[in-house]
Amino acid sequence: MDLLETLYSTPAGKAIARKAGLSDPPVLRRGRVMPAGPVVLAELGRAGVVRETLGLLGVEPAEPLLDVPDARTKDEKGREQPPRYPEKPGAVIIDATGARRITELEGLRQVLRPIMRGLESSGRVIIVATDASAVDGLEAKAVAQGIDGINRTVGKELRGGATSNLVYLRDAAAAADLASTMSFLLEGRSAYVSGQAWRVGPAERAHDVLANPFEGRIVVVTGAARGIGAAIARTFARDGATVVAVDIPPAGDALAGVANEIAGSALQLDITSADAGERLVQHVARVHGLDARIWAVVHNAGITRDKMLANLDEKRWASVLDVNLAAEMRINDFLLSSDVPGGLAEEARIVGIASTSGVAGNKGQTNYAASKAGIMGLVWAMRDELAGRPITTNAVAPGFIETEMTAAIPFVQREIFRRTNSLGQGGKPTDVAETLAFLCDPASGGVDGQVIRVCGQNLVGA
Numbered sequence: 001m002d003l004l005e006t007l008y009s010t011p012a013g014k015a016i017a018r019k020a021g022l023s024d025p026p027v028l029r030r031g032r033v034m035p036a037g038p039v040v041l042a043e044l045g046r047a048g049v050v051r052e053t054l055g056l057l058g059v060e061p062a063e064p065l066l067d068v069p070d071a072r073t074k075d076e077k078g079r080e081q082p083p084r085y086p087e088k089p090g091a092v093i094i095d096a097t098g099a100r101r102i103t104e105l106e107g108l109r110q111v112l113r114p115i116m117r118g119l120e121s122s123g124r125v126i127i128v129a130t131d132a133s134a135v136d137g138l139e140a141k142a143v144a145q146g147i148d149g150i151n152r153t154v155g156k157e158l159r160g161g162a163t164s165n166l167v168y169l170r171d172a173a174a175a176a177d178l179a180s181t182m183s184f185l186l187e188g189r190s191a192y193v194s195g196q197a198w199r200v201g202p203a204e205r206a207h208d209v210l211a212n213p214f215e216g217r218i219v220v221v222t223g224a225a226r227g228i229g230a231a232i233a234r235t236f237a238r239d240g241a242t243v244v245a246v247d248i249p250p251a252g253d254a255l256a257g258v259a260n261e262i263a264g265s266a267l268q269l270d271i272t273s274a275d276a277g278e279r280l281v282q283h284v285a286r287v288h289g290l291d292a293r294i295w296a297v298v299h300n301a302g303i304t305r306d307k308m309l310a311n312l313d314e315k316r317w318a319s320v321l322d323v324n325l326a327a328e329m330r331i332n333d334f335l336l337s338s339d340v341p342g343g344l345a346e347e348a349r350i351v352g353i354a355s356t357s358g359v360a361g362n363k364g365q366t367n368y369a370a371s372k373a374g375i376m377g378l379v380w381a382m383r384d385e386l387a388g389r390p391i392t393t394n395a396v397a398p399g400f401i402e403t404e405m406t407a408a409i410p411f412v413q414r415e416i417f418r419r420t421n422s423l424g425q426g427g428k429p430t431d432v433a434e435t436l437a438f439l440c441d442p443a444s445g446g447v448d449g450q451v452i453r454v455c456g457q458n459l460v461g462a
């Protein structure tokens with residue numbers, strides 16, 4: 001349990017915590033829940049794609065207020081204030097896809113200033129820009145990256161559980177390609193994702209955004225007996241999936257518990273065994289029928305064997321790299337190269353789990369950081385490798401998530417990890433699960449080769 005949450009749950013505790021200068025971590029809006037207040041859309045210059053995307057989602061956008069001299073008011077001390085919305089917006093979306101010049105960045109400032117203190121709690125800033133690869137000229141490319149600097153800073157300055165994220169559109173991406181990302185960012189599913197930027201391009205195949213996107217689809221989740229894996233299994237089942245829950249035999253009872261709870265199937269399998277891929281498809285064909293195909297594989301199983309490098313032997317080194325990276329690659333290789341009963345569907349999703357340790361490195365985790373950075377390299381390379389096939393490969397990089405794995409971290413260090421992010425708290429397994437489900441959504445076909453951090457904008461590597 002989060003120490004500050006515990007303190008703030010009683011009046012006496014609240015008084016002590018406030019005196020000690022410890023602020024109350026905001027309760028985040030989670031799940032498939034839209035913002036309560038209006039969704040404001042600001043279009044800078046050439047625009048249209050974001051408005052069309054909101055139309056696909058059935059969202060009627062409101063007009064923005066701009067911080068221009070004429071719109072300002074004065075407070076009781078005569079100081080100029082930005083204009084105030086009559087009702088706190090739930091989200092402010094900026095279509096900056098037309099921004100090419102440095103002077104056009106002023107448009108973002110004008111939209112953002114009035115809402116920096118005026119968004120509802122767990123509100124959203126969502127910026128959509130054109131990817132640097134799709135614009136010409138040095139100034140336009142610099143501006144594209146400049147927008148990410150704005151996004152990351154806004155994420156750090158917002159309060160009350162509000163987040164800021166940036167979506168870069170690759171060449172020819174249309175509203176239908178952007179819709180699943182927009183839906184994810186607006187809803188509580190993206191609660192612990194902030195300060196992030198990812199790219200959306202044209203999907204190989206179009207799918208509508210649905211509330212039950214995995215209905216009739218099989219999703220494999222490794223390491224599903226507990227922690228993040230169990231949350232992933234539950235989230236995919238909530239969204240309609242038939243889940244094949246995989247874990248090692250010693251975790252068999254817990255695994256059966258998760259599988260039964262969500263009416264999925266359980267497979268006791270050590271993913272490092274040489275024939276893991278084969279045994280997986282045989283299980284799917286046997287239990288779910290010869291026509292069954294795997295829509296998505298969620299490579300979640302992972303281990304740590306932490307030691308400072310000065311004390312790290314070859315056994316700890318090899319086991320972490322084998323479970324966290326090599327096993328995933330062997331299973332992918334088998335699934336991608338065999339068209340067999342119970343195998344991978346022609347259109348499919350493959351997702352892995354990296355870590356902020358892989359992004360930034362972490363003392364005592366050379367082996368783990370190698371494996372998790374390796375997952376990122378794998379995802380980036382597979383996008384090219386699988387070009388032309390309607391299969392996407394993505395990963396999430398969780399920061400500090402409250403699980404049995406992180407409960408083992410010494411208390412003081414744990415408290416530091418919890419507080420050193422823009423949302424002032426650790427994430428929940430469901431936050432990682434929601435992001436993976438978004439990446440595996442049939443409607444997310446335009447999101448490929450991306451690594452999304454689920455870390456509340458952790459300072460580590462941010």
Ligand SMILES: NC(=O)c1ccc[n+]([C@@H]2O[C@H](COP(=O)([O-])OP(=O)(O)OC[C@H]3O[C@@H](n4cnc5c(N)ncnc54)[C@H](O)[C@@H]3O)[C@@H](O)[C@H]2O)c1
Pocket residue numbers: 222223224225226227228229246247248251269270271272300301302303323353354355356397398399400401402403404405406
């Ligand atoms: N908890 C965090 O803060 C955090 C942060 C970053 C990344 N991650 C990653 O998220 C994933 C899940 O983490 P968690 O905290 O839920 O861990 P956990 O230890 O609670 O759960 C991991 C599960 O994987 C299973 N597993 C381990 N080796 C396996 C094997 N060879 N074959 C099949 N199953 C195996 C375990 O039995 C366990 O059920 C891991 O990849 C981890 O590295 C976690």
